[in-house]
Amino acid sequence: MRTLNIGIIGVGVVGSAVVRILEQNKSLISARAGAEFCLKRGVVRDIAKAKERLGGVAIPLSSDIDDVLEDESIDVVIELMGGIEQAYQVAKKTLQKGKALITANKAMLAYHRFELEQIARGIPIGFEASVGGGIPIIRTLKDGLGSNHILALRAILNGTSNYILTQMFEHNKSFAQALSEAQNLGYAEADPTLDINGYDAGAKLLILASLAYGINALPEDILIEGIEGITSDDMEFAKEFGYVIKLLGIAKRHEDTLELRVHPTLISQDSMIGKVSGVMNGISVLGDCVGESMYYGAGAGGEATASSVISDLIEIARDTHSSMLGFSESIQTSLTLKAREEIASKYYIRLYTQDKPGVLGHIAQILGDNGISIKAFLQKEHEDRGTAKLLFSTHTSTESSIANALKAFESLPSVLTKPYTIRIED
Missing domain, CATH: 3.40.50.720 (NAD(P)-binding Rossmann-like Domain)
Known part of the structure; x- marks a missing residue:
């Protein structure tokens, strides 16, 4: 031997x-x-x-x-x-x-x-x-699913952020409390920046995209957002409408364009990826031949x-290794990255406003001006008297339309804090 x-x-x-x-x-x-x-x-x-x-x-x-x-x-x-x-x-x-x-x-x-x-x-x-x-996902994409065009990936790729979000959702912890607990248990580093700002998951998504699509992109080329801004109000909305919040890495193929993005996401509690909790990782792969398959396991640890x-x-x-990125011959991919402003999704928006007549009318006007329609709406009392807490989701819109609406919201004197948004995956 x-x-x-x-x-x-x-x-x-x-x-x-x-x-x-x-x-x-x-x-x-x-x-x-x-x-x-x-x-x-x-x-x-x-x-x-x-x-x-x-x-x-x-x-x-x-x-x-x-x-x-x-x-x-x-x-x-x-x-x-x-x-x-x-x-x-x-x-x-x-x-x-x-x-x-x-x-x-x-x-x-x-x-x-x-x-x-x-x-x-x-x-x-x-x-x-x-x-x-x-999780043997690299070899799965290179070999096990080699006959498939990969239509979409949805993945929980960072156990630290998933643990924090699970604690916030299931145990009503604040972000700060959940992060501190993760650090005490050794799930988060003393400096957890790369875990909670999405860049760890972003690096992993880029590796998977190279295997699935043959595309060469850098972290600076794709949409990456972290979980730092999520609050108990967002969790309240998620529970009310049957969602859970996860930091997802998402890849979607649209003919000759490819979406690559990492961000907090509202996704159905009943979905396979939505059931991945704690420090575990999960990767859902949609292939044109095999359909959806799910890969689950420990995403970190020695x-x-x-x-x-x-x-x-x-x-x-x-001596059975294949080429590094899974293509024996150089693939001349025709796929290009979809421009961020053209990405379409449903959105959740959180607003804190003055609690007075006319505010909802101004908000509805801005949404209408940008071609955005409301799907679900939740108004709750805020602990500060005179403040209204407005939580709502939209039908499908584009990043550019949502960005314009958020900018317009910020200019309203009645909007008290910076609007916050989370994308929705159905």
């Missing part, structure tokens, strides 16, 4: 789990792979801390990345260091040295996946762990993510 030598750059939560699982399940993994894996070296910032994290499992450790990259005996480099540009340089040098690459780095791939594919020229690149933790890293190792050992 042949041996593949492994170097790991980054032996943190995921890297240490990779080391432990390779040791604990050594016989099973070797039997599936038809090869043995030898952990030649791990690269870490703090060697003492890494030894503590590894427990009784001993591998040679270094603080110098070149100890892995320049070692000609190492066959596969596992990049788990995080960051973007330095990680890209490491990935590029790995491939230039002729070594196979495995990465869980969604942020780096969001910017450099097509460049790495060009550099690789047949050298294996595994990145199953970059999206969905332990062992779940390590499971996907090791699945890439097994595929490399079997």
Whole structure:
């Protein structure tokens, strides 16, 4: 049985789990792979801390990345260091040295996946762990659904934000309370910015879109909004009309255009994706042949993510890897990104206004002027006397029309705070 030598750059939560699982399940993994894996070296910032994290499992450790990259005996480099540009340089040098690459780095791939594919020229690149933790969605899109035109994706791709929204919806927690609880439980970092502002999910959506559609887009090219502005009033409206609020990554194909967007979304409580709660991830894929299929599981965590890293190792050992982004020949996609202002959706709008006659008339006039019609309306008393809380949803409109209406609302003296909107998916 042949041996593949492994170097790991980054032996943190995921890297240490990779080391432990390779040791604990050594016989099973070797039997599936038809090869043995030898952990030649791990690269870490703090060697003492890494030894503590590894427990009784001993591998040679270094603080110098070149100890892995320049070692000609190492066959596969596992990049788990995080960051973007330095990680890209490491990935590029790995491939230039002729070594196979495995990465869980969604942020780096969001910017450099097509460049790495060009550099690789047949050298294996595994990145199953970059999206969905332990959910095998990368291989599903590349292989399992390879005969399908993917018509749409709807995905919960960030467990931190999903946990926060679940706590707000099911337990009436405020955003601040839910975030603090997520941090105390280790579900959110001390700086949770990338989780709650949508950019973590945005990076993952771009990776999935490359596999599904062959399109090269960057985070700056797509609509990304976070969950920071959601309040208990929005949850109240959702419950009243049978919705739940989720941070969704959405891709929709329309003939020669493609929508890519990440934002809080009102979606039916009875939908499959609407039932994904807590820190779990879920990905709904609509194919023209298979119809809708749903993929559910742990989207983060050391062992779940390590499971996907090791699945890439097994595929490399079997020498059954396909091209990085799933197309053996370069695909000249005719799809272009749909302009943000042309995206159409139904919308929920929250307004706080002065509680006096004539306000509703002004609001209705603005909506009418922009071709927007109301579908559902909820008016509730506000804790501040003299303030009205207006919560309503619209029929299908466009981003540009909604943006014009919101701007007009802000100009009304009777509107007391900045209007807030959430898109609706039926």
